[in-house]
Amino acid sequence: MGTQQLHLTPVEQAPSSASYRLQVAEVIDETADARSLVLRVPAELRERFAYKPGQFLSFRVPYAGKLLTRCYSMASSPHCDALPKVTIKRVADGRVSNWMNQQVQAGDWLEVLPPAGHFCLSQSHPSAGEHELVLFGGGSGITPVFSILKSALQTSARRIKLIYANRDEASVIFKAELRQLAKANGERLQVVHVLDSVQGFLTAAEVRQLVRGHAGAEFFICGPGPFMDTVEGALLALGEAPARIHVERFVSPPDPDELLAQEAQARAASLDSACESLSVELDGQRHEIACQPGDTLLQSCKAAGLAVPSSCEEGFCGACMCRVEEGETQLARNDVLSAQELATGWTLACQSRPSSARVQLKFPD
Template identity: 75%
Template sequence: MGMQALEQDSLASTSAGSYRLQVSAVIDETADARSLVLEVPAPLRERFRYKPGQFLSFRVPCAGKLLTRCYSMASSPVCDAQPKVTIKRVAGGRVSNWMNQHVQVGDWLEVLPPAGHFCLGEQHAGDSARPLVLFGGGSGITPVMSILKSSLHTSKRRIKLIYANRDEASVIFRDELRQLSQDHPHRLEIIHLLDSLQGFLSEAQVRQLVQGQRGGDYFICGPGPFMDTVERSLLALGEAAQCIHVERFVSPPDPDEVAAQEAIARAASIGSACQLLLVELDSQQHEIPCRPGDTLLQSCRAAGLDVPSSCEEGFCGACMCTVLEGETRLARNDVLSARELQDGWTLACQSRPLGARVRLKFPG
């Protein structure tokens, strides 16, 4: 495939904002999943500080192209010394298969800083009265595991994990989960569901499994049909939509596709005479000019504003902002849900202003 580990100065950021990190350990979790532990040098530790549930994005050369893939961290920032990502083979997956077959201890990988919004809100993080209900399907256990371990160490909340797999041999983190259950018998309940024995998870099962856990925070990650079933069931029970968190991953398109989409979006926006961009950042108001054809992120940077960003390809969500006034055109989006789009959220790296005046607000 033409992929090779990249050994360079880890402290030097590439033009795309990524860094070289060295693999310090490789853990074979199952026959088709492995974890990579990464060594983060002291000068980069603040840059790679992460929240439970976030992911890392890897850039891997393949057949003359640079492919980007996101993998969640199964480690906890409060009890694990180094970040650990877990990668399950995907049939035909160019990067996931290479990661499982070829990456070894001592290899260097090109990694973007942590990103993602699949995190427990600070307002409820330590609320012991609110149950925490976690649904993991297959390799979707990875970010759920990070949230689980962190919550056990930083709160007194009762936690229920429902973990679905194809069969017993597919259960990732089997021994670690068993140990956590033994260490926290009065706070942690783990229920394993196996497709080979019980079939696929049904709405009736979801309703039964959450009995006694109502009014809590729900985190769901796994295959699409699994997540849809859980989310639909919780909403039908009357659980608040803002307390239901779903992590959906899609592989970014190849660079040629991205370039084509960018060209179309840029051409469409050049004809729009946006003259003024109003930006609220860190509780400060800024009035900046719009540069024809530029994204919101590019215009902000040209004006000297240090707005949050990471991948700049529309899949990490680090540059999320709210459109308060005016219209924008979103070129591509692999992170925002339909509900978030309806609420006015957009991605600064992929969105261009339309009309004479647009007002934005970055969270902070």
């Protein structure tokens, strides 16, 4: 993928919608198959690239005449790190992850979308800081979890337990930093390593044992699918509240041709929609707007001049999440929302189209 390297110039907005060119300030080799990229954000973009602990950045990389989009979580903390840092683990046959690990150097320019994601440590919720944190990271899933861990240590007095699963000791990302943090924070931070090569894969019984005495904690889980399913299932079986269980699943968007085909199919299927009005609550204000057949909720909002939140517009970042309070919609693509969120009315404005005469939406404050 070396011949596809980006050669981007400073600060002007990149050609792709909502993306910008950022320079790589530093490259850190974390393990044999993972590295971190520290990004320099110019002063005029700092507000645009302000982020919450646990969020990710989306990168657009040219490959074989197409732009491939990949999301990588930030391992840095906005509370104690001067610059944002993403960590990328090499994936077998991964076009972008291998290029990031092999070709990108300090000084290169990358096309980046602003931060997105809802796998976040909340500082504004009324109960924020009251519950202890139990964090589960598997492999490169440690990345957003590490951001949350560092931020919680910096901004609260919460007790934290990290359960970190890896293939073997050589695969442990941030090993030295975790050791230093555990030493500096005493009994407040407990780090438990689980190595597949020694103990085997984490089981539900082991999860129950590890969380004993931590009922009512706030849980964050990120890692391979089977790992997350095991942990989440064990917590739910113990009666932990779903609202306090946060799960982040890494996904790769389809290639551009596939996205275009999906969009055309979804638009054609919605042309007969009888939607007559769209009611949108944004920043506490209610707006009554028109909706055109075939348009997504996001397209209708933008056509009406509403500055609703959005970023990738491809269904994988979650920036345009909103709740359907009345009416019906059809969601064409979803790589973000959980079954519980879908059941409680959440949708993605960029991928959802009205399927009833009236639809009422609310964007979160």
